[in-house]
Amino acid sequence: xxxxxxxxxxxxxxxxxxxxxxxxxxxxxxxxxxxxxxxxxxxxxxxxxxxxxxxxxxxxxxxxxxxxxxxxxxxxxxxxxxxxxxxxxxxxxxxxxxxxxxxxxxxxxxxxxxxxxxxxxxxxxxxxxxxxxxxxxxxxxxxxxxxxxxxxxxxxxxxxxxxxxxxxxxxxxxxxxxxxxxxxxxxxxxxxxxxxxxxxxxxxxxxxxxxxxxxxxxxxxxxxxxxxxxxxxxxxxxxxxxxxxxxxxxxxxxxxxxxxxxxxxxxxxxxxxxxxxxxxxxxxxxxxxxxxxxxxxxxxxxxxxxxxxxxxxxxxxxxxxxxxxxxxxxxxxxxxxxxxxxxxxxxxxxxxxxxxxxx
Amino acid sequence: xxxxxxxxxxxxxxxxxxxxxxxxxxxxxxxxxxxxxxxxxxxxxxxxxxxxxxxxxxxxxxxxxxxxxxxxxxxxxxxxxxxxxxxxxxxxxxxxxxxxxxxxxxxxxxxxxxxxxxxxxxxxxxxxxxxxxxxxxxxxxxxxxxxxxxxxxxxxxxxxxxxxxxxxxxxxxxxxxxxxxxxxxxxxxxxxxxxxxxxxxxxxxxxxxxxxxxxxxxxxxxxxxxxxxxxxxxxxxxxxxxxxxxxxxxxxxxxxxx
Numbered sequence: 015x016x017x018x019x020x021x022x023x024x025x026x027x028x029x030x031x032x033x034x035x036x037x038x039x040x041x042x043x044x045x046x047x048x049x050x051x052x053x054x055x056x057x058x059x060x061x062x063x064x065x066x067x068x069x070x071x072x073x074x075x076x077x078x079x080x081x082x083x084x085x086x087x088x089x090x091x092x093x094x095x096x097x098x099x100x101x102x103x104x105x106x107x108x109x110x111x112x113x114x115x116x117x118x119x120x121x122x123x124x125x126x127x128x129x130x131x132x133x134x135x136x137x138x139x140x141x142x143x144x145x146x147x148x149x150x151x152x153x154x155x156x157x158x159x160x161x162x163x164x165x166x167x168x169x170x171x172x173x174x175x176x177x178x179x180x181x182x183x184x185x186x187x188x189x190x191x192x193x194x195x196x197x198x199x200x201x202x203x204x205x206x207x208x209x210x211x212x213x214x215x216x217x218x219x220x221x222x223x224x225x226x227x228x229x230x231x232x233x234x235x236x237x238x239x240x241x242x243x244x245x246x247x248x249x250x251x252x253x254x255x256x257x258x259x260x261x262x263x264x265x266x267x268x269x270x271x272x273x274x275x276x277x278x279x280x281x282x283x284x285x286x287x288x289x290x291x292x293x294x295x296x297x298x299x300x301x302x303x304x305x306x307x308x309x310x311x312x313x314x315x316x317x318x319x320x321x322x323x324x325x326x327x328x329x330x331x332x333x334x335x336x337x338x339x340x341x342x343x344x345x346x347x348x349x350x351x352x353x354x355x356x357x358x359x360x361x362x363x364x365x366x367x368x369x370x371x372x373x
Numbered sequence: 374x375x376x377x378x379x380x381x382x383x384x385x386x387x388x389x390x391x392x393x394x395x396x397x398x399x400x401x402x403x404x405x406x407x408x409x410x411x412x413x414x415x416x417x418x419x420x421x422x423x424x425x426x427x428x429x430x431x432x433x434x435x436x437x438x439x440x441x442x443x444x445x446x447x448x449x450x451x452x453x454x455x456x457x458x459x460x461x462x463x464x465x466x467x468x469x470x471x472x473x474x475x476x477x478x479x480x481x482x483x484x485x486x487x488x489x490x491x492x493x494x495x496x497x498x499x500x501x502x503x504x505x506x507x508x509x510x511x512x513x514x515x516x517x518x519x520x521x522x523x524x525x526x527x528x529x530x531x532x533x534x535x536x537x538x539x540x541x542x543x544x545x546x547x548x549x550x551x552x553x554x555x556x557x558x559x560x561x562x563x564x565x566x567x568x569x570x571x572x573x574x575x576x577x578x579x580x581x582x583x584x585x586x587x588x589x590x591x592x593x594x595x596x597x598x599x600x601x602x603x604x605x606x607x608x609x610x611x612x613x614x615x616x617x618x619x620x621x622x623x624x625x626x627x628x629x630x631x
Contacts, residue, residue, distance in 0.1 A: 224490055224491070225489035225491065226478050226480075227489050229467075229471060232466060232467060233471075236464035236466040237464045237465065239462065244462070245447050245450070245476045245477075246475070246476050303464065303465065303466035303467075
């Protein structure tokens with residue numbers, strides 16, 4: 015992830031208005047929550063490495079972690095956009111289930127075990143996901159229903175419809191190429207699923223930090239009325255952003271089918287909360303206007319690394335929930351205090367020490 | 374010579390309230406006109422009607438002497454008119470450059486531009502130029518606007534407006550939330566904008582400031598223009614008198630219309 019800061023590069027040293035202080039760039043980086051969270055992640059990794067040695071610091075362990083993170087990472091890209099607009103999407107887990115059910119049904123009726131069947135499935139899953147996301151976006155932008163309510167409703171409806179379609183029984187017939195794709199294929203030494211996730215993350219990061227679409231996403235989360243006044247089509251943009259989140263859920267559905275070889279009707283009830291937690295831990299503000307894909311990646315790895323580490327060290331993995339929940343609350347606390355401090359124009363030194371203790 | 378922008382007999386009601394009642398307004402090119410009046414006199418409504426933010430029930434607008442219907446803020450922008458709102462309408466998480474070009478980003482050349490990529494370098498250079506011209510107090514073009522002082526934010530909003538407006542800039546109470554020094558900066562800025570040949574419509578409650586920078590003062594009361602005075606030779610007392618109706622001589626109240 016080459017893109018870290020939304021504000022971009024301050025390469026131009028000659029700046030008549032800008033009196034560049036030598037430390038300003040470093041200072042800005044140090045003020046980014048992602049950097050501190052990255053520190054937390056590194057501390058966790060070092061701690062487990064010390065405790066478990068090679069068993070933890072092995073390629074196989076990390077490729078397992080990456081495998082586990084892949085689906086959430088794809089969902090996290092859409093969620094990062096949504097949360098930056100100061101919205102929320104609770105429905106992604108259910109939309110993932112719905113899309114995977116639709117895709118599985120379509121692939122079933124198409125028949126065959128080859129790539130053509132799988133690609134039909136991908137198309138079906140994306141269409142299903144985008145349809146849900148756009149509907150969410152439409153209700154939020156045009157009908158002015160709060161995102162929390164719209165997506166809470168969609169969470170329930172999408173899962174319900176998936177159960178109606180399947181009678182509540184998982185569909186286990188998935189084309190072999192999909193499961194093979196997960197198990198056997200490695201691209202540049204990276205297992206297939208994490209590789210797909212990596213590509214999605216990079217594209218998501220570039221779109222968010224380098225394009226107009228991304229800039230408008232920040233602007234809407236930062237000052238919606240202001241964005242309207244400069245002529246940004248806010249409603250349309252919100253439909254696109256929620257549509258993107260739905261599309262990511264559709265893609266996640268295919269990755270999940272490849273990973274498990276079955277739909278996961280009962281298995282996604284906490285997916286939304288886990289992804290939201292990761293996005294928020296990664297420094298994306300629930301108040302909108304701030305965030306990054308890089309942060310989301312870090313936020314995803316913290317719970318995944320904790321889980322893997324606890325298993326290897328022999329601590330009951332229940333502690334993962336305790337740890338992640340604490341980090342989440344701490345992250346939001348830091349975010350909020352920083353906002354208050356920024357309003358007062360004060361430094362946020364004391365808060366950092368709080369974060370430090372949370373390690 | 375026809376005024377640059379003229380409104381004739383604008384009326385607009387919100388329910389039983391007549392926000393604009395046969396109100397008129399005019400401004401010449403390169404002129405500073407102050408629009409004053411008590412709260413609820415219709416100043417902001419007038420600005421909205423002039424800039425495509427509000428449909429009027431009746432009345433007409435003339436631009437360069439020709440009748441025109443301005444139906445959207447974008448159309449007003451295309452005509453070279455920009456508004457600096459009281460709340461400034463800046464995105465606090467974006468930096469001054471990003472704010473200045475928000476909604477008008479310069480695309481990169483070629484395919485990348487079509488894909489939505491932006492030419493940050495050019496935008497930054499142009500923003501620097503804009504801030505330099507105004508000799509402002511904005512120190513950093515890379516810090517978030519939200520972390521800046523009220524005066525700096527005001528300056529950013531004004532620079533943004535004049536970078537896009539080549540005809541008229543509307544300033545809605547630009548000094549209301551500012552301290553003494555910042556207010557002075559804004560007033561100087563207004564003069565510099567005028568010197569560039571851009572007309573300025575200034576809404577303000579501060580009579581001394583109005584008399585200092587404006588060429589003419591148009592007074593509104595109860596949704597209509599009740600007086601137009603040249604700043605030169607006019608006193609604060611006269612302005613207040615016109616605002617409150619204490620000096621009613623030319624005004625006939627149109628009662629029974631509503």
